Amino acid sequence: MTTLVVARWTVAEAVSRRLVLAAVLLSVAFVGVFGLAFSILYARAEADTSEGALFPVFAATLLTVLGLYAVQFLAAFLALLLSAGAISGEAESGTLHAVLARPLGRAQYLMGRWIASVALLTVYVVAMAGSLLLIARAVAGYQPVDPVRAVALLVLETILLLSAGLLGSSFLPTLANAVVLFSLFGLAWMGGIVEFIGQTVANQTLVNLGVVVSLVFPSDAVWRAASYYLQPPLFLGEAVTRGGIPMAALTPPTTALLLWVLAYPVVTLLAALRTFARRDL
Amino acid sequence: MADRVEADPGRRAPEAGPPGTGAPALALELAGVHKRYGRQVALDDVTLRVEPGEVFGFLGPNGAGKTTAVKILTGLVHASAGEARVLGRPAGEPAARRRIGYLPEHFRFQDWAAGTALLDFHGRLAGVPAAQRPARIAEVLELVGLAGRGGQRIRTYSKGMSQRIGLAQALIGRPELVLLDEPTSALDPVGRREVRDLIGGLRAQGVTVFLNSHLLSEVELVCDRVAVIDRGRVVRSGRLADLVGSATALRVVVDRVDPPLLEALGRYGRVRSVEGGSLTLLVDDVEVAAAVADCTVRAGYRLFQLVPVQRSLEEAFLGLVHGGDR
Numbered sequence: 001m002t003t004l005v006v007a008r009w010t011v012a013e014a015v016s017r018r019l020v021l022a023a024v025l026l027s028v029a030f031v032g033v034f035g036l037a038f039s040i041l042y043a044r045a046e047a048d049t050s051e052g053a054l055f056p057v058f059a060a061t062l063l064t065v066l067g068l069y070a071v072q073f074l075a076a077f078l079a080l081l082l083s084a085g086a087i088s089g090e091a092e093s094g095t096l097h098a099v100l101a102r103p104l105g106r107a108q109y110l111m112g113r114w115i116a117s118v119a120l121l122t123v124y125v126v127a128m129a130g131s132l133l134l135i136a137r138a139v140a141g142y143q144p145v146d147p148v149r150a151v152a153l154l155v156l157e158t159i160l161l162l163s164a165g166l167l168g169s170s171f172l173p174t175l176a177n178a179v180v181l182f183s184l185f186g187l188a189w190m191g192g193i194v195e196f197i198g199q200t201v202a203n204q205t206l207v208n209l210g211v212v213v214s215l216v217f218p219s220d221a222v223w224r225a226a227s228y229y230l231q232p233p234l235f236l237g238e239a240v241t242r243g244g245i246p247m248a249a250l251t252p253p254t255t256a257l258l259l260w261v262l263a264y265p266v267v268t269l270l271a272a273l274r275t276f277a278r279r280d281l
Numbered sequence: 282m283a284d285r286v287e288a289d290p291g292r293r294a295p296e297a298g299p300p301g302t303g304a305p306a307l308a309l310e311l312a313g314v315h316k317r318y319g320r321q322v323a324l325d326d327v328t329l330r331v332e333p334g335e336v337f338g339f340l341g342p343n344g345a346g347k348t349t350a351v352k353i354l355t356g357l358v359h360a361s362a363g364e365a366r367v368l369g370r371p372a373g374e375p376a377a378r379r380r381i382g383y384l385p386e387h388f389r390f391q392d393w394a395a396g397t398a399l400l401d402f403h404g405r406l407a408g409v410p411a412a413q414r415p416a417r418i419a420e421v422l423e424l425v426g427l428a429g430r431g432g433q434r435i436r437t438y439s440k441g442m443s444q445r446i447g448l449a450q451a452l453i454g455r456p457e458l459v460l461l462d463e464p465t466s467a468l469d470p471v472g473r474r475e476v477r478d479l480i481g482g483l484r485a486q487g488v489t490v491f492l493n494s495h496l497l498s499e500v501e502l503v504c505d506r507v508a509v510i511d512r513g514r515v516v517r518s519g520r521l522a523d524l525v526g527s528a529t530a531l532r533v534v535v536d537r538v539d540p541p542l543l544e545a546l547g548r549y550g551r552v553r554s555v556e557g558g559s560l561t562l563l564v565d566d567v568e569v570a571a572a573v574a575d576c577t578v579r580a581g582y583r584l585f586q587l588v589p590v591q592r593s594l595e596e597a598f599l600g601l602v603h604g605g606d607r
Contacts, residue, residue: 005405009391016393097385098450101355102406103375280318280358 002104006112014120023078023124031131034067042140054238060140061235064132065248068230071128072154072223078124079158080181082117083165085174091281092174100281107273114166114269121158129154145236146229153226156261157219161185163265164217167272170279184217192220196246215260222261225253306369308333308458308489309354314363316349323349325513336480336490338504340497342602346513347493348386351462355383368458379408382456386463386493388447390435396422396446397431400453407454421449426475440467448476459483462493477503501594511602525597531562531570534586535577545580549573561590
């Protein structure tokens with residue numbers, strides 16, 4: 001019960017600080033720009049017959065994947081911003097002390113904040129990714145492999161980042177935590193690129209390097225898992241021989257990877273609860 | 282403000298003490314509590330007992346360990362060794378925290394919220410039933426002198442108003458024990474007076490108050506018992522009257538002060554300060570005044586004044602602690 005009181009309070013804070021309003025306005029603008037650009041570019045691709053019959057499909061896929069790639073970045077930043085100072089910031093400002101002297105466990109407090117942030121991020125990702133996919137479908141009849149699974153994985157990526165952020169926030173000052181989180185996120189992004197290049201030039205060392213980075217911080221790995229389901233089967237079939245999009249996977253995620261990215265937020269959240277419970281405030 | 286504090290018929294009886302003793306549990310107890318932050322010792326073997334219904338002053342210079350002690354009692358900080366109990370339960374247990382109110386030292390509340398929203402949040406966490414919450418919020422706002430200001434965002438509050446909303450927050454759950462960490466540091470003299478009256482009102486209701494303060498006059502006016510802490514150690518505790526009266530002084534004004542006089546008076550007490558023909562003699566009992574007078578006159582000095590001086594809490598305090606901010 002008290003967990004939900006904290007969750008409600010966290011959502012009230014996001015609304016009151018105009019975080020929600022800003023996100024909604026900018027998201028509407030983002031979706032609007034995407035819709036306009038997608039319509040114009042797709043119309044040109046359809047009109048251009050010199051590139052072959054599959055060209056419109058390629059164009060629609062590229063545009064959709066790029067749009068969702070941007071959504072993924074925005075959602076990731078939102079998750080990191082929500083979590084970077086979730087504990088340390090409140091502890092530094094002293095707002096935490098009165099709350100935690102109440103009869104609620106620290107785990108309940110942390111879970112309340114986690115649930116509220118997950119709810120906000122889920123709404124954001126579903127609304128944004130859903131809008132882009134619906135626009136692509138309406139304009140170009142875009143049919144990805146599995147849009148529901150793709151969006152679920154995008155949500156999972158934000159949960160993963162949020163949990164890692166809370167873990168950092170349970171023992172690092174806000175700014176240090178933010179630096180660490182963005183560095184790890186950047187590292188994971190580079191690991192994904194390295195792995196893609198390794199596969200393209202058939203260099204196992206590069207591939208292994210990318211895999212190791214993904215194990216350490218699997219944010220890009222979850223995006224790549226989602227990206228497979230975002231592309232239409234027709235595109236994937238052709239891309240295997242002709243080369244795909246650098247930031248998207250051509251093969252479905254392995255079960256091992258899925259288990260790892262599901263376990264990752266659970267483990268980091270448990271570690272955050274443990275660290276937070278022992279900390280002196 | 283105090284006259285608006287009404288007795289609460291729904292107040293729970295104090296929790297029973299250890300089985301078999303039949304005595305009510307202490308309001309709070311620290312037994313041999315140590316706290317180290319790395320190599321820094323914050324609390325060194327602190328033992329304190331506060332009875333239910335007492336107003337207890339915890340005094341010490343800044344950095345002496347007052348806040349650490351309160352944080353251990355509220356479960357925010359874990360003791361390195363020793364035991365802390367609140368209302369008969371281990372400190373930090375949710376059941377113990379249900380019945381306490383706490384005003385943190387550097388409280389800064391979520392300033393994006395309105396005063397009533399903050400009190401509603403804390404009321405929910407403290408377990409105030411939904412049906413009673415609006416009335417209780419209005420009641421505590423009135424109690425701290427913020428009636429009609431609850432709708433404003435905390436961001437727009439003055440420093441004094443923030444401290445008042447902090448007090449309201451501490452009282453929202455009808456606590457049996459209130460821990461106040463420097464509750465008047467941001468208040469003007471009128472506000473301080475109101476807080477003293479508020480504490481008096483709580484005492485009248487049987488609420489135990491644990492007051493951390495470095496403002497001695499405040500403690501002097503409101504506390505039943507005090508403990509003085511310095512560098513993490515309790516250097517003195519007891520009834521305020523005992524603490525202040527434990528060493529009284531005599532002011533002696535004579536025609537001349539010279540070594541033979543100091544030696545002669547040294548038999549009756551400790552000479553603390555000499556200014557011209559005036560000196561202060563710290564004695565155990567003012568009854569020695571007659572003997573002091575006798576001795577002075579017999580030794581050939583002219584005695585102009587011999588006045589017993591009651592030591593103020595401030596003097597007692599300064600005699601106990603190592604000078605102020607470090």
